Amino acid sequence: MSRFLLLAAAEAQKLPRWGIFVDTDGAVSGFFTAVILTVLTWYYVTSARSGRPMPEIRKLAGLDAIDEAVGRATEMGRPVFLANRTAGVGSVHSFALWGYMGYVARLCAQYDTPFVNIAGSYLAAAVNEGVIKQSYLEAGRPDAFKPDTVRYIPDDQWAWTSAVAGMLKRERPAATMWIGYFYAESMTLAEVGAQIGAIQIAATTNTAQLPFFIAACDYTLIGEEEYAAGAYLSKDPMLTGTIVAEDVGKLIVLGLVVLGAIAQLISPENNFVSKMLQF
Amino acid sequence: MTAELQTWIGVIATLAIFSFLIKENPFYRFFEYTVIGMSAAHAVVMTWDNYTKPFWVNGVMKGEYYLLIPGAIAVLYYFRYAPPKYQWLYRYPLALIMGYNIGYSLAYDPRPFMTQIRGTFESLKDLNSFIYLVIFIGVVVYFIFTFGNKSAAVGKTRTFARYAMMMYFGVSFGNTVQGRFSLLLGRLLFLLQDWLGLVKLG
Numbered sequence: 021m022s023r024f025l026l027l028a029a030a031e032a033q034k035l036p037r038w039g040i041f042v043d044t045d046g047a048v049s050g051f052f053t054a055v056i057l058t059v060l061t062w063y064y065v066t067s068a069r070s071g072r073p074m075p076e077i078r079k080l081a082g083l084d085a086i087d088e089a090v091g092r093a094t095e096m097g098r099p100v101f102l103a104n105r106t107a108g109v110g111s112v113h114s115f116a117l118w119g120y121m122g123y124v125a126r127l128c129a130q131y132d133t134p135f136v137n138i139a140g141s142y143l144a145a146a147v148n149e150g151v152i153k154q155s156y157l158e159a160g161r162p163d164a165f166k167p168d169t170v171r172y173i174p175d176d177q178w179a180w181t182s183a184v185a186g187m188l189k190r191e192r193p194a195a196t197m198w199i200g201y202f203y204a205e206s207m208t209l210a211e212v213g214a215q216i217g218a219i220q221i222a223a224t225t226n227t228a229q230l231p232f233f234i235a236a237c238d239y240t241l242i243g244e245e246e247y248a249a250g251a252y253l254s255k256d257p258m259l260t261g262t263i264v265a266e267d268v269g270k271l272i273v274l275g276l277v278v279l280g281a282i283a284q285l286i287s288p289e290n291n292f293v294s295k296m297l298q299f
Numbered sequence: 300m301t302a303e304l305q306t307w308i309g310v311i312a313t314l315a316i317f318s319f320l321i322k323e324n325p326f327y328r329f330f331e332y333t334v335i336g337m338s339a340a341h342a343v344v345m346t347w348d349n350y351t352k353p354f355w356v357n358g359v360m361k362g363e364y365y366l367l368i369p370g371a372i373a374v375l376y377y378f379r380y381a382p383p384k385y386q387w388l389y390r391y392p393l394a395l396i397m398g399y400n401i402g403y404s405l406a407y408d409p410r411p412f413m414t415q416i417r418g419t420f421e422s423l424k425d426l427n428s429f430i431y432l433v434i435f436i437g438v439v440v441y442f443i444f445t446f447g448n449k450s451a452a453v454g455k456t457r458t459f460a461r462y463a464m465m466m467y468f469g470v471s472f473g474n475t476v477q478g479r480f481s482l483l484l485g486r487l488l489f490l491l492q493d494w495l496g497l498v499k500l501g
Contacts (some may be wrong), residue, residue: 021330045410045413045414046409046410046411046412046413046414047410049413050410050412050413051409052407053404053409053412053413054406054408054409059407059410074373074445075445075446076445076448077444077445078444078445079353079447108396108400109396109397109400110396110398110399110400110401110403111342111400112398112404115302128406131439143376143396146379146389146393147393157426173335174333174335174338174339174342176338176341176342178333178334179334179338179339180338182316182330182331182334182335183318183331183335186319186323186327186328186331189319189323190323195471201486207475207479227467227468227471228471228475229469230468230471231468231475232475235472243442244442244444245444246444248444263444263445266443267443267444267445268445270442270443271330271443271446272440273416273439274436274440276416277416277419277420277432277435279371279438280417280419280420280421281414281419281420281423281432284420284423285419285423285457286413288421291420292419293417293420294417294420294421297413297414297416297417298417299414
């Protein structure tokens with residue numbers, strides 16, 4: 021079998037190369053895009069860190085609701101739940117999540133409201149613990165951190181979901197926050213949260229699951245609003261600089277698309293934008 | 300009604316999970332803990348088969364001692380449970396994983412976007428492709444968070460984009476709900492056909 025596979029691999033057509041790049045669509049333009057975005061990010065992060073004025077991130081509706089949700093939980097004497105299932109430590113969702121987590125944990129520590137994080141990744145759980153401990157310390161309440169503040173449930177989709185649904189019904193949090201990349205469990209979780217009357221805030225980039233969060237949650241941050249809100253809440257210059265750099269990147273994309281569309285209408289065969297992106 | 304043990308276990312588990320619709324109860328809780336325990340056990344077995352066994356049995360024990368270096372870095376993660384003085388060591392494997400993932404994203408993520416950007420304007424032939432282009436531009440403007448926030452034109456474009464996205468979400472919601480109903484029907488069929496034998500389909 022392995023002999024057959026080796027023969028088949030030898031017969032397969034080898035992709036042409038351009039220097040160190042494999043000559044496939046977008047290999048070189050993709051590389052330069054990565055370089056341009058890296059330079060932009062470095063520039064804006066350095067600017068933000070050195071205190072130079074940065075464009076403001078626009079206010080997003082779900083963000084005001086966080087203070088309201090924690091306030092309500094404090095009045096009712098019930099906990100605030102913040103859950104993330106799939107995102108590991110290298111995921112962009114986790115970087116955004118830590119922005120939310122730090123903010124919410126600090127608020128909860130100030131008001132002496134129980135805060136619970138349910139993580140589906142053991143690596144993320146370790147970082148989550150560090151973020152929450154740091155927030156409690158900043159709020160002057162390091163003693164408020166309890167061993168069950170961060171709960172790790174193995175990341176098997178429905179085992180995790182049944183565990184979280186059970187916790188929701190048993191502990192009846194006054195506020196739930198679903199931050200990160202969720203799959204089909206979104207509907208079950210948001211529905212159980214709605215049944216217990218919790219204020220619910222969701223943020224995800226999974227477009228297939230957004231409709232369920234929109235239907236069952238009080239506030240939903242859609243798509244990239246998740247990252248922007250994380251940066252807005254954390255006030256971390258690195259995250260803010262990243263959002264500004266991303267916006268510049270999006271403006272460049274818009275320019276390319278408009279130019280490409282005009283060139284396509286004038287002469288499809290000589291569309292230089294298309295050729296450039298294909299390179 | 301079937302006498303098969305496997306079906307009976309499936310039926311009891313199904314009814315236990317369905318009982319959550321009435322209220323949280325010990326019957327549901329038992330199966331909740333069972334499924335969590337099973338998933339943890341499954342993860343342990345899979346980790347042994349896919350990572351630990353290839354690492355020790357097929358690697359280190361066959362003389363590939365260089366594998367002990369990443370192994371030692373991985374073991375640092377357990378310093379999370381060490382006395383506070385040594386806990387900082389657990390951050391090294393985490394930092395390595397973060398670095399690997401960010402590097403991977405930078406190397407491989409931009410290329411598919413080039414194809415997607417070309418796709419927005421390369422097929423401008425009919426009304427659909429123009430509608431697609433206009434919505435694409437509107438949605439990109441919606442997701443710009445820092446520039447043009449005070450401009451009325453940008454505000455109107457964002458409102459248009461929001462309506463377009465809500466239309467998509469409505470369609471997606473309808474499709475997925477139908478998919479979920481088909482899952483429910485599958486479970487009901489299991490109860491009515493495989494267990495009770497009341498219906499015969501297929």
